[in-house]
Amino acid sequence: MNRPESYQNSHLLRPGNTNCGGCGMSIAFQMFKRSIGDTPVQLVLPACCAAVAAGGFPFSAYGAPVLLSTFASAASTATGMAQVARLNSEDIRVVCWAGDGGTYDIGMASLSGAAERNEDILFICYDNEIYGNTGGQRSSATPAGAGATNILKGKIEPKKDIMSIIAAHGIPYAATVSLADPDDARRKFQRSIKEKGFRFLLILSPCPTGWKSDPSMTIELVRLAVRSGLFPVLEVENGSRWTINVEPDFSKDDLARYVSLQRRFKKSEIKPDEMGAEIDLKWKTVRMLAGCNTGV
Amino acid sequence: MITGNHAAATAAVLAGRANRSGRGFCSGVYPITPSTECMEFLCLQDIEKGHVVKVESEHSAMAVCIGASVSGARSFTTTAGNGLIYMAENVMVAAFLRLPVVMVVGNRAVGPPWNIWTDHSDSLALRDSGWIQIYCGNNQEVFDAVLIAFRIAEDHRVLMPVMVCQEGFVLSHTMALTEIADQTQVDQFLPQLNLPHRLAQTPRVVGSFTSSRMIEAHREQHHNAMRMAWDVYTEAQTDFEKTFDRRPPDPVVTYRTEDAELVLVSMGTIAETVNRVVDNLRDRGLRIGSVRVTMFRPFPFDALKKAFTGISRIAVIDRDISLGFGGVLWGEVRSLAQPGMVVQNYVSGLGGGDVRPEHVEQMVKDALERKTTGPSIFVGVGE
Numbered sequence: 001m002n003r004p005e006s007y008q009n010s011h012l013l014r015p016g017n018t019n020c021g022g023c024g025m026s027i028a029f030q031m032f033k034r035s036i037g038d039t040p041v042q043l044v045l046p047a048c049c050a051a052v053a054a055g056g057f058p059f060s061a062y063g064a065p066v067l068l069s070t071f072a073s074a075a076s077t078a079t080g081m082a083q084v085a086r087l088n089s090e091d092i093r094v095v096c097w098a099g100d101g102g103t104y105d106i107g108m109a110s111l112s113g114a115a116e117r118n119e120d121i122l123f124i125c126y127d128n129e130i131y132g133n134t135g136g137q138r139s140s141a142t143p144a145g146a147g148a149t150n151i152l153k154g155k156i157e158p159k160k161d162i163m164s165i166i167a168a169h170g171i172p173y174a175a176t177v178s179l180a181d182p183d184d185a186r187r188k189f190q191r192s193i194k195e196k197g198f199r200f201l202l203i204l205s206p207c208p209t210g211w212k213s214d215p216s217m218t219i220e221l222v223r224l225a226v227r228s229g230l231f232p233v234l235e236v237e238n239g240s241r242w243t244i245n246v247e248p249d250f251s252k253d254d255l256a257r258y259v260s261l262q263r264r265f266k267k268s269e270i271k272p273d274e275m276g277a278e279i280d281l282k283w284k285t286v287r288m289l290a291g292c293n294t295g296v
Numbered sequence: 297m298i299t300g301n302h303a304a305a306t307a308a309v310l311a312g313r314a315n316r317s318g319r320g321f322c323s324g325v326y327p328i329t330p331s332t333e334c335m336e337f338l339c340l341q342d343i344e345k346g347h348v349v350k351v352e353s354e355h356s357a358m359a360v361c362i363g364a365s366v367s368g369a370r371s372f373t374t375t376a377g378n379g380l381i382y383m384a385e386n387v388m389v390a391a392f393l394r395l396p397v398v399m400v401v402g403n404r405a406v407g408p409p410w411n412i413w414t415d416h417s418d419s420l421a422l423r424d425s426g427w428i429q430i431y432c433g434n435n436q437e438v439f440d441a442v443l444i445a446f447r448i449a450e451d452h453r454v455l456m457p458v459m460v461c462q463e464g465f466v467l468s469h470t471m472a473l474t475e476i477a478d479q480t481q482v483d484q485f486l487p488q489l490n491l492p493h494r495l496a497q498t499p500r501v502v503g504s505f506t507s508s509r510m511i512e513a514h515r516e517q518h519h520n521a522m523r524m525a526w527d528v529y530t531e532a533q534t535d536f537e538k539t540f541d542r543r544p545p546d547p548v549v550t551y552r553t554e555d556a557e558l559v560l561v562s563m564g565t566i567a568e569t570v571n572r573v574v575d576n577l578r579d580r581g582l583r584i585g586s587v588r589v590t591m592f593r594p595f596p597f598d599a600l601k602k603a604f605t606g607i608s609r610i611a612v613i614d615r616d617i618s619l620g621f622g623g624v625l626w627g628e629v630r631s632l633a634q635p636g637m638v639v640q641n642y643v644s645g646l647g648g649g650d651v652r653p654e655h656v657e658q659m660v661k662d663a664l665e666r667k668t669t670g671p672s673i674f675v676g677v678g679e
Binding site: 040042044051052054055056057058060062063064065066067068069070072073075076077078079080081082083084085086087088092109110112113116117 | 319320322324345346347349350351352353355356357359360361362363364365366367368369371385386389495496497498499500501502503504505506507510
């Protein structure tokens, strides 16, 4: 397909890629690119759907230079690239774009190492709460109650609190990004691409294939997760200053609708009430950390 | 007087600095006995346009080297034993991405049982990883091999990583008289790195997905490039001699093999002991010689075949074991045997066991007496 040059440059993940319809990660890429404009980036993709989306040799679905790293090594591979860019005084931003497996699980050690060293890297986790490209197995990001192909009745353990772990490294900037709150998302993308040192963004990224949801409901699912308090939208500066950016209404109806729009919670023995209790507990911690800092 | 570790690190620093007119030097490092002092020394140097990243694991150390190398910098690391095995995934990635990383392996037994002493089993477990492998016999060879490794790794006819192996403690911690070089000499010997597939600003994927037929093409190219390494190494030896006034060893080093009935084949420092035994036994009228393999990958078929001309018995000493098979070196050497030749394997010196002259004499006696090749024999076990 011959597309005008300007069209090519306007996409980081170009049209015609292999992602499923309604993929949260595809939407995240468009929002990210529109936010950062012409800022030159290099992408490091560990094993995940974003790596598969690149397509086969010699083609690339990405409008930027990409290195496919090993699953566990996105942050350390990016370290080498960012250090050499610094040594050569180049104004290129190195961005890791990883799934929850490459962030919460197998990528945790190298992520923690790069954060502790405050490498000049933006690490973005698009969190679809499962191992997506292997067909949907549980990860430590899978929430309690959600089923996966290797845990049919749903996970018992709660989702790992990655933001507290990341914040504990005291990095300059960390934030969660809601695809249903584009103004807040754009501000965070713009801030994090410019900021020096290690930055971390967590994006809740619905996976219609794994969550068994309607592809047209992706943004709606994020909206419901934010409103119900399931996905707190916040940011952490220097590991200590926590700010809540979107105040949820903690609606039980929104929570029930969030669960009913997906079939992954169907076989679960965990009831929305129990999920509500988990949300209350989480928000007690968030409020304590944020003190009186609220962005609303 | 410096140790093997300091010789390796000194060479790496000189090589790193030599790329200051290019895209610099960047290295990821992690400590492990017996390679720690190499990384420590590297960390404490001031390298113009260079940076050493102290990472949280060997796996990440090689990942940093991959990222740095793909960005066009010269890159180096060092590890040993279980560290190398932990790093293995990224070791293979560096090769398959055809990145000219140089790594010094301080050969160490892979535990358990835990043992920090020398053994070739770590680097030989990565025999098929797509790296060139050089095994050193003394500290001078370690220093020289690191410089020559960058030269062949970065040559566009080769373009792949090189592993320089030195036996842990035997070389890594033993001080010996070692001639080092001036920066200007190294600048001359190592021109700036120009990586043809450097990741810059053009949108493309390095390390892409590929089909069955394309991966075959990649492996075939890699294999053919590996086979270029012999010629490139020979050229580099000559240039090295011109620049530094000494010549690094050939891929196969022979000692008194002329008119020999039996040769003993080994790698690393064991050859020094074997050479002494050869002298002693020749004085007693035995026609024996010694063959040292310094370049294990690409495997020097032709040079070995030449060394084996007119020889009917070969004893292969392995400081490693491929369990369920025998010595790894033996397996390779055996593939060159002519019908009727005895090619006997002796496994000795695992986990730092001393391979003493009396052990070698025992091997010679057995190899001269036997009618046919038998199963691998362990020599010196439990002494």
